[in-house]
Amino acid sequence: MSGRGVTGTVEKKSAMRHRAASRSMLAVATGLALAAAGGPGLSVQAQEFYGSAIAIDRAGHGTGDSLPAFDADAAGMLRPGQAAAALPAIADDSQPFDALDPRRPSPAHSAALALHGPDAPLPVESTAPAPVAALAPATTLPSAPMVGDGAPGLGEGTSGTPTGAAPPASSAPSPATAEPAAPAVTPFSTHLAAIVESGLARFASRPTDREALAAYYTARNFQPAFTGESGLAPLGQVALDTFAGAGAEGLDPADYAVPPLPADADAAQRAETEMRVAAATLLYARHVQSGRFDPKTLSKDVDPSPTVPDSAAVLARVADARDPQDARAALASFAPQYDQYRLLKDQLAQLQAQGQVVSHAPIPPGPSLRPGESDPRVPLLRARLGVGLDAGAQEGDEFYEGALVEAVRAFQALAGQKVDGIVGRNTLAALNDAGADPVPDIIANMERWRWLPHEVAPAYVMVNIPEFMVRIVVDGSPVHETRVVVGKPETQTPILSESMQNAVFNPSWHVPPSIIRNEMLPKLRADPYALVRQGIDVVRNGRVIDPGTVDWRRAGTQGYSFRQEPGERNALGRMKFMFPNKHAVYLHDTPSRALFSRDRRAFSHGCVRVHEPMEFAEALFALGRPGEGWSQQRLSRLLGGKEKSLPLKNKYPVHLVYFTSFVDGNGQLVTREDLYGTNAATKSALGIGGARQFADRKADTVRR
Known part of the structure; x- marks a missing residue:
């Protein structure tokens, strides 16, 4: 038994977050990455900070194989060279950035204005600005992004947890400085000022976007950024090219369509185009970074916190780019910076280049098909897997043997099933499901990558629910992975991101009311x-x-x-790993060890049961308390007796995610069962793919 329980008094999140967490988590690569990759290990800075290496004797990959500790290739993980680089440090904040704290601004937002100031803007064709005093309407500074309001309509995006801060106020001129001459009023600036004063609702549906646009153009005296006297400026062309290529990010280019600007456009038309491009830039940045709809509308168990970009920071970063290359980089920076997102993007590009996907006739149900048997479905199975006849076989041969059996085994390995060559119910369902067009599934999974914090933490724990796996990731590369048991469809493991705080040894289990x-x-x-x-x-x-x-x-x-009470029969086993959250779920041990041998491991009431928990704890404390020597032997001394808590000094994120399509270490696109119907719900919200039966969601909020 496993899952959600009463965790007692939960401290406030602000007290949970360690001020040095995001910097100190780089430590673990000292020993772990050396063992995993055989490479040079940590950077010089990390080595100086953490000293000697931390080693773990064996990887908890959950297979029972005797592999070298953290051998990424042997364990089938992504190789160290495929790590995701953290976003560049462009701000010197007084506190380290915490991706889970909505009150701490992102470094990109904090320094966007300073990094891309107006002193070296991308070239635009000159248009004389209007006087501020004469044209500027009463405006307010942009407020923080608001929570999204459901599935998108044309021109709408998602809002979520506020992550931005108001742009810094400009310093007042010194008394000795002469007042500059008032700029001349032009037809363009007059029309743009009129749009800002009373027409922004036609271009941006969200108040935060309208406030940012008004403040931005007022501050620049209604000078254009995306257009010029003779048409589009270089920045405008970069923006339109990016919108046209939005399909590569799994987005719909039609959402960012801007009518072409006529060659003989007058000032009013240029002002309209200027504002349309600026508003579309905000919409695109929000869609590509935090998603096209509020994920919380799908289910109470879908509870992530996407990082919504601040509208003022987007304009400052993009519109004041130094050159076209910098502008393209700015727009690209809003997409998720995780390796798996980029790998899915590559798969999407390959499929889009191939054109129409070939569909296969479904293989009808029937008894399990074993090697050596004859079955009328064998020709359909050959067509589905692209396997020709063996030597000496006749057309229409119905014997299941030879190369076809090996092709089924290979497919089972990719589908995460038991590799036995038997075409049973689960293998048959996976064959029929995988025979459909994979593009909608790839797009839906790319959308769910936007639900993670935009800043890639140097180290994090990730549980992929449909894969039944947990991984500890450092600098983009897995350093430990093992099997897990997740919630049943009626008692789902939630999708969320929180901060790992501590481990509790010899826990008591307080049974939740729903289970009682x-x-x-x-x-x-x-x-x-x-x-x-x-x-x-x-x-x-x-x-x-x-x-x-x-x-x-x-x-x-x-x-x-x-x-x-604590003991061998306790439902939580010998230890639990705590990341306080409103769903009262956590990772923990279990006395029900036999379930880890199953391929489909959805048996809990919502919590995540961890295979080989002692190995997992060792890797966890190598991150959370580096250099202290928390080996399995030392940790075992905490077992038995009364409940004991061991806090982490370095806090780092725990992501409970839901990815049914991903790319393995060999570059193969693999799929997993849509266990809770969340992938189908995502596609439905996006208006792509066929509708499927959703999983029953009649589940209580607090479960074990």
């Missing part, structure tokens, strides 16, 4: 001592009572609590 009501009360009514035999105490007013003294057929559970 739905599972334990029926057992008590049938046998008052059923829970006692499982080591679960019934508690009333702080005292353990005899459950046989209660008439459970008439009584409810109000006023009673249920607690399982």
